[in-house]
Amino acid sequence: xxxxxxxxxxxxxxxxxxxxxxxxxxxxxxxxxxxxxxxxxxxxxxxxxxxxxxxxxxxxxxxxxxxxxxxxxxxxxxxxxxxxxxxxxxxxxxxxxxxxxxxx
Numbered sequence: 001x002x003x004x005x006x007x008x009x010x011x012x013x014x015x016x017x018x019x020x021x022x023x024x025x026x027x028x029x030x031x032x033x034x035x036x037x038x039x040x041x042x043x044x045x046x047x048x049x050x051x052x053x054x055x056x057x058x059x060x061x062x063x064x065x066x067x068x069x070x071x072x073x074x075x076x077x078x079x080x081x082x083x084x085x086x087x088x089x090x091x092x093x094x095x096x097x098x099x100x101x102x103x104x
Contacts, residue, residue, distance in 0.1 A: 034104075035051070035097070035099075036081055041076065042073070044072060045103050045104040047066060047067065047070045060096070081097035
């Protein structure tokens with residue numbers, strides 16, 4: 001119990017799941033999440049999953065801190081998608097932004 005609490009506080013993934021969650025139910029229509037590319041400007045949400053964790057550029061998202069459970073806000077969608085995470089802003093191209101699914 002204490003270990004689970006510490007893992008959650010420190011942001012470690014649970015032992016029984018992958019560090020980057022894949023979309024399994026989204027393809028079947030059981031998920032309410034939507035890609036960042038479909039979000040309205042100045043709207044926010046929590047990252048629910050990454051659509052393709054095996055994609056070579058997904059590791060870049062993880063390195064930037066864009067992982068499931070992180071709260072984001074879309075501040076711009078043209079010419080690049082700009083996401084605010086806390087006090088940081090990250091600019092992504094459309095392909096990379098499309099890998100991120102968000103729950104509003």
